[in-house]
Amino acid sequence: IQLAEREKAIWHQANYDFLTGLPNRRLFQDRLSHKIDRVIRTHKSFALLLIDLDGFKEVNDTLGHDQGDQMLIEASNRIQNCLRKSDTIARLGGDEFVVILNDIENRGSVETVAQKILDTLMRPFKLKDTAFISASIGITLCPKDSLEMVELLKNADQAMYAAKENGRNKFNYFTPEMQQSAMTRMLLVKELRQAIQEEQFEVFYQPIIDFKQNRIYKAEALIRWRHPERGLVSPIQFIPVLEDTGLITEVGEWIFIQAAQQANKLRQTFDSDFQISVNASPIQFHNQSVIDWIDLLNGMSISPHVVAIEITENTLMETTRVVSEHLLRLRDNGFQVSLDDFGTGYSSLAYLKKFDIDFIKIDQSFVRNLSTHSSDLALCEAIIVMSHKLGLKVIAEGVENEEQMNLLSDAGCDYGQGYFFSKPVDSESFEQFLLEFDAQNAPSEKMMQS
Numbered sequence: 001i002q003l004a005e006r007e008k009a010i011w012h013q014a015n016y017d018f019l020t021g022l023p024n025r026r027l028f029q030d031r032l033s034h035k036i037d038r039v040i041r042t043h044k045s046f047a048l049l050l051i052d053l054d055g056f057k058e059v060n061d062t063l064g065h066d067q068g069d070q071m072l073i074e075a076s077n078r079i080q081n082c083l084r085k086s087d088t089i090a091r092l093g094g095d096e097f098v099v100i101l102n103d104i105e106n107r108g109s110v111e112t113v114a115q116k117i118l119d120t121l122m123r124p125f126k127l128k129d130t131a132f133i134s135a136s137i138g139i140t141l142c143p144k145d146s147l148e149m150v151e152l153l154k155n156a157d158q159a160m161y162a163a164k165e166n167g168r169n170k171f172n173y174f175t176p177e178m179q180q181s182a183m184t185r186m187l188l189v190k191e192l193r194q195a196i197q198e199e200q201f202e203v204f205y206q207p208i209i210d211f212k213q214n215r216i217y218k219a220e221a222l223i224r225w226r227h228p229e230r231g232l233v234s235p236i237q238f239i240p241v242l243e244d245t246g247l248i249t250e251v252g253e254w255i256f257i258q259a260a261q262q263a264n265k266l267r268q269t270f271d272s273d274f275q276i277s278v279n280a281s282p283i284q285f286h287n288q289s290v291i292d293w294i295d296l297l298n299g300m301s302i303s304p305h306v307v308a309i310e311i312t313e314n315t316l317m318e319t320t321r322v323v324s325e326h327l328l329r330l331r332d333n334g335f336q337v338s339l340d341d342f343g344t345g346y347s348s349l350a351y352l353k354k355f356d357i358d359f360i361k362i363d364q365s366f367v368r369n370l371s372t373h374s375s376d377l378a379l380c381e382a383i384i385v386m387s388h389k390l391g392l393k394v395i396a397e398g399v400e401n402e403e404q405m406n407l408l409s410d411a412g413c414d415y416g417q418g419y420f421f422s423k424p425v426d427s428e429s430f431e432q433f434l435l436e437f438d439a440q441n442a443p444s445e446k447m448m449q450s
C-alpha cells in the first residue's frame, strides 16, 4: 500500500503544478490529445484559449516573488470560476494558462467566456498592497484551424501575441494570415543570422551641421542591410526583429566599433572635435552590452568623446535600476548621451536633469510642417529654450529645406540633420562630402579671420 501511495504522489508531482494545483503542461498535452481524438469521432468542436498575464514580470519584480505567487494562485482561481465543470484548465508555466472549452456551439459562447476571464482578472488583487493586472488571450478552434496538437498550441500562441500587439487586455482569434506573417518573420530571422555571418550590414553616416559655425564635426551612424536580392533594407523593418531575437547585441557592437573607428579617423584627418552618435536600443541597456562598449574603446585606445549614444525616451523612462546605473556609468566614463526622437514619448524634465543628457534631438514630426506662426514652430522654440535653460544642446532631425533650417536657426537651435544637407551615405561618400563642404565654406571663414 505504501508503495502505491508513493507512486501516486510521484505521479501527482509529475502531472500537477505545484503552485496552483492545476494540471501542468504534461498532463494538459495528454488531455488535449484525447480531446482531439474525440473531435475526430464526434465532430464536435472545442476552443483552445491561451491566457498570458500582461506585465506580470513587473509585478513580480516590484512586489516580490511571494506576492507574485499569490497573484498566480488567485488568478488561476478566478479563471476557473469562469469555466464549466467539463472545461479544462492548466498552467503551462510562468504566467501562462491554457483553457479548453468543450462542445462549443458558436463563436459567441467562446467570446463570452474570454471576456469574462478578462473582466475577472481586471478586478484588483488584494495582496500586501492592492495590485492590478490584465491578460491577453489567443483563441484557436478545433477542428476548424487544425487537428494537430502542436499546431493548435502554436496557433493559440500567435493569436495571443497578436492580442498583446493590439494593446493587451484583449482576446484574439487565430487567422491563417497570422501563420503567414509568422512564417515571414521566421524567414527574416534566418536571413538576419545569415546576414551577420556573411557581413551584409553596412554603416551609413549622416552629417549633423552646427548652425552657428556652419561647420560639420558631428554625424549619426545608421545601419543598412544590403540584402543579396532585395537590395538596401530599411532598419525600421529589421531592427525590431534584431531586438526580439537578441541579435541586436552582436550587430550593435559591430556598428559601435565601426562608428568609433570612423570618428577617430576623422578626428585625426578632418576635425579634432569629430563625434559620431550611435543608436542604442533599450535591450542593449538591459543586458550588459552598452557597458562593454567602455572596455571596447579602451582596448582600441580611442577616447570616449568620439562617440555619443542615442537613446530613446522609452529607455530613459525605464525606472529599473539597471538602466539608470548603466546610463550614469557611461556618463562617468566620458560618454555623451543624446535623447532621440524627442517629443514623441513621455519623458519628464526631471529625467533630463537626473541623467545629465547632453543633446536633445527634436523629432522629425515637429520639423516636417514648420512654417512661420505654426504651432510646430512654437513647440520647437519651447523645446529649444527649455533645453538651453537645462544646459542641453539641441539637434533638429529631418531638416529637408532651407525654410526649415532658417526657422530653426533663428529659434536658436544648435544643430541640424536632414536630407537638406545630406542623406545618410556610406563612409567613402561621407568623407567626400565633408571635404566638399569644407572647400565651400572654409575659404570665406578664413578670409574673415585674416
Ligand code: C2E
Pocket (backbone or CB within 6 Å): 206, 221, 222, 223, 234, 235, 236, 239, 252, 255, 279, 280, 281, 310, 340, 341, 364, 397, 398, 399, 400, 417, 418, 419, 420, 424
Ligand atoms: P533615428 O535614430 O531617429 O534616425 C533618423 C532617421 O531619419 C534615419 O532613418 C534617417 O535616414 C532619417 N532621416 C534623416 N534625415 C531625414 C530627412 O530629412 N527626412 C526624412 N524623412 N528622414 C530623414 P533610418 O536610417 O531609416 O533609421 C530609422 C531608425 O532605425 C532610426 O531612427 C533608429 O531608431 C533605427 N536605427 C538605425 N540604425 C540603428 C542602429 O545602428 N542601431 C539601432 N538600435 N537602431 C538603429
Ligand code: MG
Pocket (backbone or CB within 6 Å): 220, 279, 310, 340
Ligand atoms: Mg538616432
Ligand code: MG
Pocket (backbone or CB within 6 Å): 340, 341, 361, 363, 364, 397
Ligand atoms: Mg530620431
